[in-house]
Amino acid sequence: DGGITQSPKYLFRKEGQNVTLSCEQNLNHDAMYWYRQDPGQGLRLIYYSQIVNDFQKGDIAEGYSVSREKKESFPLTVTSAQKNPTAFYLCASSIYKNTEAFFGQGTRLTVV
Amino acid sequence: GEDVEQSLFLSVREGDSSVINCTYTDSSSTYLYWYKQEPGAGLQLLTYIFSNMDMKQDQRLTVLLNKKDKHLSLRIADTQTGDSAIYFCAESGSAAGNNRKLIWGLGTSLAVNP
Numbered sequence: 456d457g458g459i460t461q462s463p464k465y466l467f468r469k470e471g472q473n474v475t476l477s478c479e480q481n482l483n484h485d486a487m488y489w490y491r492q493d494p495g496q497g498l499r500l501i502y503y504s505q506i507v508n509d510f511q512k513g514d515i516a517e518g519y520s521v522s523r524e525k526k527e528s529f530p531l532t533v534t535s536a537q538k539n540p541t542a543f544y545l546c547a548s549s550i551y552k553n554t555e556a557f558f559g560q561g562t563r564l565t566v567v
Numbered sequence: 568g569e570d571v572e573q574s575l576f577l578s579v580r581e582g583d584s585s586v587i588n589c590t591y592t593d594s595s596s597t598y599l600y601w602y603k604q605e606p607g608a609g610l611q612l613l614t615y616i617f618s619n620m621d622m623k624q625d626q627r628l629t630v631l632l633n634k635k636d637k638h639l640s641l642r643i644a645d646t647q648t649g650d651s652a653i654y655f656c657a658e659s660g661s662a663a664g665n666n667r668k669l670i671w672g673l674g675t676s677l678a679v680n681p
Contacts, residue, residue: 461609488668495575495673496673497655497671497672497673497674498610498655498671500668503668513668545609545610547610554598554600554659554660554668554669555598555600555612555615556610556612556669557612558602558609558610558611559609560608560609561607561608561609563607
């Protein structure tokens with residue numbers, strides 16, 4: 456079955472530690488996206504990538520980093536520089552230059 | 568700048584129709600989308616409409632587009648408890664080429680009461 460998989464579903468980290476969230480897709484989509492969701496704030500774009508080895512900052516990139524070494528994979532690292540990392544993180548993908556996005560099931564990150 | 572607005576909450580009785588409204592600012596958007604998010608889950612694409620259409624119907628869902636007023640609505644007929652979720656409106660934005668990305672509303676939380 457084609458789809459987009461995020462892992463893990465729940466993640467706990469201590470303050471000051473970097474943490475990497477996984478996102479893998481087998482839809483052969485060129486574009487991939489990371490969003491952050493907080494209650495009452497909708498979706499905010501962190502980073503996006505339209506093609507392998509290239510990515511752009513979204514609206515709230517500070518404290519995050521990404522890589523796009525393979526078409527299928529777009530991992531997100533939440534660094535210790537992110538002041539308020541506890542949130543629900545959503546990964547999405549779409550066909551190149553087509554904005555219809557398919558979403559993973561999300562990772563809920565809690566930093567204590 | 569580009570913006571999408573939705574009312575935050577809607578409460579209906581089971582069996583009634585629900586109408587979720589959305590306004591957007593970018594008149595050059597090609598597509599407008601409705602997504603559904605159930606608690607603790609990702610977003611699921613429900614339906615979309617091309618900007619040159621006025622209406623699209625898909626089973627219990629009807630999308631109406633008023634381009635003049637930049638107003639989009641989603642009607643859910645015979646609303647069921649399983650329809651309780653957050654509904655997001657999104658537009659495709661007008662940025663050209665590689666920078667085109669979705670512009671999101673904040674979501675409307677639909678509560679269906681038995």
